Amino acid sequence: MSVKNLIKEIQKRVKGILLLAMLVIPFFLYKAAGSGSTGAVYFFLVLMTGSMLAAMRSA
Amino acid sequence: MRDCLESDEIMTDLFLVKWIFALSPIAVVLVLMIWFNWSGGRAGAAGWMTALVVSVLFFGAHPRLLAYSQMRGALLSLNVLYIIWMALLLYNVVNETGAIAAIGAGIQRFSGDKTIQLLIFGWIFSSFLQGVAGYGVPIAVAAPLLAGLGFSPVVAVAVPAVGHCWSVTFGSMGASFQAMMAVTGLGADVLAPWSAVFLGLAAYLCGLFSVHVYGGWKMVRHSLPALLLVGTAMAGVQYFLATSGMWTLGGFGASLAGLIACLAVARLKMYNRTETPDIPSRMGLGWALSAYLILIVIVSAGVMLPALKGFLGQVKLSLPFPEITSRTGWVVPAGNDSGINVFGHGGALLAYASVVSYLVYRARGFYAPGALKQILAKTVKSGVPTSLGIVSMVGFALIMDHCGMIYLLAEGISRAFGSAYPFFAPWIGLLGAFMTGSNTNSNVVFGVLQQQTAELAGLSAAVVLAAQTTGGALGSMIAPAKILVGCSTVGLSGREGPVLQATLKYGLIITAFFGVFTMAVVLI
Numbered sequence: 001m002s003v004k005n006l007i008k009e010i011q012k013r014v015k016g017i018l019l020l021a022m023l024v025i026p027f028f029l030y031k032a033a034g035s036g037s038t039g040a041v042y043f044f045l046v047l048m049t050g051s052m053l054a055a056m057r058s059a
Numbered sequence: 060m061r062d063c064l065e066s067d068e069i070m071t072d073l074f075l076v077k078w079i080f081a082l083s084p085i086a087v088v089l090v091l092m093i094w095f096n097w098s099g100g101r102a103g104a105a106g107w108m109t110a111l112v113v114s115v116l117f118f119g120a121h122p123r124l125l126a127y128s129q130m131r132g133a134l135l136s137l138n139v140l141y142i143i144w145m146a147l148l149l150y151n152v153v154n155e156t157g158a159i160a161a162i163g164a165g166i167q168r169f170s171g172d173k174t175i176q177l178l179i180f181g182w183i184f185s186s187f188l189q190g191v192a193g194y195g196v197p198i199a200v201a202a203p204l205l206a207g208l209g210f211s212p213v214v215a216v217a218v219p220a221v222g223h224c225w226s227v228t229f230g231s232m233g234a235s236f237q238a239m240m241a242v243t244g245l246g247a248d249v250l251a252p253w254s255a256v257f258l259g260l261a262a263y264l265c266g267l268f269s270v271h272v273y274g275g276w277k278m279v280r281h282s283l284p285a286l287l288l289v290g291t292a293m294a295g296v297q298y299f300l301a302t303s304g305m306w307t308l309g310g311f312g313a314s315l316a317g318l319i320a321c322l323a324v325a326r327l328k329m330y331n332r333t334e335t336p337d338i339p340s341r342m343g344l345g346w347a348l349s350a351y352l353i354l355i356v357i358v359s360a361g362v363m364l365p366a367l368k369g370f371l372g373q374v375k376l377s378l379p380f381p382e383i384t385s386r387t388g389w390v391v392p393a394g395n396d397s398g399i400n401v402f403g404h405g406g407a408l409l410a411y412a413s414v415v416s417y418l419v420y421r422a423r424g425f426y427a428p429g430a431l432k433q434i435l436a437k438t439v440k441s442g443v444p445t446s447l448g449i450v451s452m453v454g455f456a457l458i459m460d461h462c463g464m465i466y467l468l469a470e471g472i473s474r475a476f477g478s479a480y481p482f483f484a485p486w487i488g489l490l491g492a493f494m495t496g497s498n499t500n501s502n503v504v505f506g507v508l509q510q511q512t513a514e515l516a517g518l519s520a521a522v523v524l525a526a527q528t529t530g531g532a533l534g535s536m537i538a539p540a541k542i543l544v545g546c547s548t549v550g551l552s553g554r555e556g557p558v559l560q561a562t563l564k565y566g567l568i569i570t571a572f573f574g575v576f577t578m579a580v581v582l583i
Contacts, residue, residue, distance in 0.1 A: 026133035
């Protein structure tokens with residue numbers, strides 16, 4: 001599969017990927033908050049924010 | 060003294076500023092969806108971003124609080140999405156056979172009167188589905204049926220959205236009413252009578268305005284006898300069931316009575332116009348409706364038979380949450396989330412109905428080759444955008460809840476309006492349901508606040524709580540989460556704005572009516 005086709009395929013599935021991210025990231029956030037890892041909480045919050053920003057552009 | 064007054068003014072100004080900030084995520088979603096025609100997914104994400112910024116800057120949100128709020132949000136979303144995806148699956152299982160068109164043709168044969176068709180599906184059948192299932196199923200199932208009858212997609216979604224609301228509190232086996240009893244500590248003997256009176260009145264109004272959505276006041280006049288007869292049957296049976304200890308069957312029994320009454324009303328001379336169906340159908344009405352009969356049997360058995368309910372409820376996914384305090388001192392108590400009952404959940408019951416219906420239709424040869432692939436593809440296509448909207452909106456509602464923003468909004472309303480507070484009691488319920496898409500959540504969040512405010516003001520808590528749960532029930536017609544579900548089943552995904560515009564108007568009118576009614580009851 002060429003890079004162009006790959007990008008097209010990803011664009012087609014972007015909503016599904018975003019949905020999956022929004023449902024899965026909170027589990028990592030819960031785990032990180034439970035273990036007291038502030039760095040990991042920040043990291044996953046940034047990921048969650050990124051997913052929302054992407055959803056604002058493409059959903 | 061002057062210093063004291065100035066200090067009070069500053070406090071009031073600060074409260075107002077915070078109140079406006081607390082309102083901003085809701086305002087952003089409404090403005091983007093209604094005026095800019097953004098999809099629920101995009102507007103929900105914008106609301107989430109707004110809630111994130113406002114909660115961190117003004118309401119003391121910290122990373123740990125945000126992390127737990129998002130986990131609770133994801134679990135609540137999964138609870139809702141389970142139903143939505145399975146409702147979409149059932150719809151596609153039915154639609155792929157051509158059954159929706161067949162139902163349309165069958166109803167036209169039964170009664171050619173558009174008003175009766177509209178009332179059967181948009182008011183009574185959707186209320187029945189609320190009685191046995193809820194969580195968006197009434198709109199998801201009734202909207203495509205109405206579209207199949209030739210109603211425009213916007214009307215097809217707006218009518219059941221308005222029509223089913225009265226049965227939300229006592230529907231879903233009384234889950235919302237149970238929640239209100241649990242948080243307030245008041246029994247059914249105290250809460251049920253006034254709640255049944257309020258929701259009985261709501262039954263008439265929801266019917267009236269669901270007809271108005273379609274044909275304006277002219278159509279309302281034409282349908283008045285049907286509205287009065289069926290409405291009286293539903294309101295009366297609901298009152299009887301609620302006040303005689305059978306409130307779990309309130310929504311279910313009342314809408315069943317409404318269905319029977321409507322069959323009698325359809326025989327009235329003014330409605331009894333039969334027409335030749337203009338939709339060709341290769342399937343009889345009985346077979347076309349068989350999937351919904353299977354659904355009713357499975358859901359009724361799953362909810363009402365204690366042995367089966369216990370057997371299906373053995374596997375429950377739930378997570379513990381610690382107590383969290385925001386930097387401004389708002390405390391969210393420790394506890395488990397409500398959990399997902401994997402095999403006894405409403406979504407699971409819909410899944411069983413989908414599988415059985417598919418097997419029945421396949422055995423009868425109603426499917427073309429490759430139908431299963433088509434069913435799954437269509438389910439995913441409409442499910443994903445809808446789910447994006449729900450996940451983002453529930454996510455920001457939970458941020459607001461965990462920072463005390465929702466509580467602040469309600470407190471502001473009750474503080475600002477003093478003796479006029481009863482007028483705003485249903486509006487607070489409406490706000491909670493709008494935010495969370497759930498009458499149950501609204502009762503959980505605002506039940507105690509309403510009870511305490513009423514008791515402090517020397518008002519009847521039973522009346523104010525009846526107004527709270529009625530507002531919460533009416534919130535179903537404007538909750539984006541539910542509108543999104545309906546739109547996804549009639550090809551309106553991404554174009555939810557016009558539907559929300561229509562239902563918002565009726566939601567505000569009916570809530571205002573109940574505000575005035577609550578004032579009248581507490582003053583008398």
